[in-house]
Amino acid sequence: MKKLNNYIGGDFINPFSDNYIENINPATGEVFSLVADSDENDINLAVEAAKAAFPKWSSADANFRSKWLLKLANYIENNLEKFAQAETKDNGKPISLSRSIDIPRAIQNLSFFATAILHDKEEAFHTSENVLNYTLRQPLGVVGCISPWNLPLYLFTWKIAPALASGNCVIAKPSELTPYTAYLLSEACQAINFPDGVLNIIHGYGHRAGASIVAHPDIKAISFTGGTQTGKTIASVAAPMFKKLSLELGGKNATIIFADSDLEDAVHTAVRAAFTNQGQICLCGSRILIEDSIYEEFKAKFVEKVKTLKLGDPTDKNTDQGATVSKVHQDKVLSYIELAKQEGGQLLTGGQKVDSEKLPERCKNGFFIEPTVIENLPAYCRTNQEEIFGAVTTLIPFENENEAIEFANSTPYGLSASVWTQNLSKAHRVAAKLETGIVWINSWLLRDLRTPFGGTKQSGVGREGGYEALHFFTEEKNVCVKF
CATH class of the missing domain: 3.40.309.10 (Aldehyde Dehydrogenase; Chain A, domain 2)
Incomplete structure (x- = not known):
């Protein structure tokens, strides 16, 4: 039976625990693959790989990062049916939905942010006293992206695309219930020789792998989509560490x-x-x-x-x-x-x-x-x-x-x-x-x-989409020059 291992530093690696989670096809009730049951040891390894990759990736110009994201989008587009079949098998959704919505939207997410970074701008203010203020937006470093099971690749790419486009290196965790298309994405990265360590995909339970991502001191921001109660737990850990938080939670x-x-x-x-x-x-x-x-x-x-x-x-x-x-x-x-x-x-x-x-x-x-x-x-x-x-x-x-x-x-x-x-x-x-x-x-x-995407009250904190997402994954710095 196929094992969905972690993708760290460009390689597929067994979980430290050597434990796996059964992945069940919801339409048949049958186990069809095994998913790495990761813990803090796997997260530590991924963070080290991301930190090693960060200097080169963050200092590259926007065109360099854009081309890599577009390569990834093109790979998915060329293998759309494979990804759609995997999404339906993993999630139980109709194949018509996977073909027309989920996988095309994943392609659009990567393409959109790949090109958006080519058109972003920074503010500058000039005063009459020969003073110029301008704003730098610089990547945060290593960031964590945790996505849900309902729109697996759709929302996985919705998070990682702006993070990567902004120059960050990413530790990403899909839901343990629907990990298959995220695993196929890691295969895509390896197939196109995507830069090692820039995107690391870790599988496992939220209370173990996800919690380790949230608590890791070298992960500077958390972008999470999921249940409101889990969002509260994440906030209780990340907020005292002064991490940036984007929480897209429940709705009624x-x-x-x-x-x-x-x-x-x-x-x-x-x-x-x-x-x-x-x-x-x-x-x-x-x-x-x-x-x-x-x-x-x-x-x-x-x-x-x-x-x-x-x-x-x-x-x-x-x-x-x-x-x-x-x-x-x-x-x-x-x-x-x-x-x-x-x-x-x-x-x-x-x-x-x-x-x-x-x-x-x-x-x-x-x-x-x-x-x-x-x-x-x-x-x-x-x-x-x-x-x-x-x-x-x-x-x-x-x-x-x-x-x-x-x-x-x-x-x-x-x-x-x-x-x-x-x-x-x-x-x-x-x-x-x-x-x-x-x-x-x-x-x-x-x-x-x-357009900005997000909710009020217990539906979340922050906004995703467009420049809101790109700017979330950067730190703003004002530079004031007197000349």
């Missing part, structure tokens, strides 16, 4: 449907927003707020549309809904469905594991959940306040604009929201009052990589 996002919206478009997109990637995207619209006067009409159309989603083998190009990422996560999502029933919720569709008899033979032991829609729950109940991160959404009626805003802002989270109305003034007014980092108007998940 609202989709707000006003009576004057384009109802057909709103229904179609709300289904996508709720159930894309089995609802396992931090930006998914897991609460749908609907104006009273169109509630019944929207509900009927929405549920009808959800029932048409094809659930099954992720390798089938016609599959809409694949497998939940793991048995543990499947159990968590199912527990929230039971909680919703206890809180008085009424199931409109879904609500249970998929009967194995309805699945292809190879998927009978997979972790599948029916897309679930629930109504009759109060806005402030646990089901509507806590992040479920699965194929579950709730329908909540509202009377007026102020109540919609109140309900949308009621959770501890503040990542994103989408607003559906044809009244432009209302759209701007509501967007300004929503306590989120991102608001989509009559759309969902349209991402321009130049």
Whole structure:
């Protein structure tokens, strides 16, 4: 069985412990590879490799770093199907999603930051007293990037690309649940002779390998995407060490449907927003707020549309809904469905594991959940306040604009929201009052990589994307010259 070893200093290296974690295909329940179970010894080795590579990489001009990142992007593009198949096998998502979203976006991440560094600028201020102030942005050194399991290569590259482009050397850890495409990326680095030690990929558990990255004194910044509780733990360790922190955490996002919206478009997109990637995207619209006067009409159309989603083998190009990422996560999502029933919720569709008899033979032991829609729950109940991160959404009626805003802002989270109305003034007014980092108007998940990405409240600290990300991975220095 294939072993996914660490990539350190340009070489593949067994973990110090010589222990491995079973990597399970969520669609079949079968172990298909073994993942290095790393600890602080592996992190120490990676940090030394990164420190050795840093002087040359950080002092190289932007064109040099840009060319290497573009080479990496081109390698993935030339092997897109291989990466897409690996992503689907590892994560359980439909192959159509891996081919059209996950892997193309990983390519775009590398390409975008590779070219962005060629157009960055530094500020200068000249006064009448013959004084010039200018700003230098210099790389931090060795940085840590820890990415989640829901969009494995997509979010892995979203972190490492700006860090590398800015001149840092990186210790990166993918989720132990979905390490395969990060491992393929390390193979890509070796295939193109990417400079040794610049990118080091360490596998293992968060509480061991991830915690060692966060605590290492020579790692100057941490960029993390994942759960809010883990983010709190990271902050408690990194903040007293005065490390730079970028935390992209949980979400409980609202989709707000006003009576004057384009109802057909709103229904179609709300289904996508709720159930894309089995609802396992931090930006998914897991609460749908609907104006009273169109509630019944929207509900009927929405549920009808959800029932048409094809659930099954992720390798089938016609599959809409694949497998939940793991048995543990499947159990968590199912527990929230039971909680919703206890809180008085009424199931409109879904609500249970998929009967194995309805699945292809190879998927009978997979972790599948029916897309679930629930109504009759109060806005402030646990089901509507806590992040479920699965194929579950709730329908909540509202009377007026102020109540919609109140309900949308009621959770501890503040990542994103989408607003559906044809009244432009209302759209701007509501967007300004929503306590989120991102608001989509009559759309969902349209991402321009130049724009800042991140949330408020317990959805995180800092912003990623565009120059926000590049500048996070640098230290600003003001130089004042009198001449």
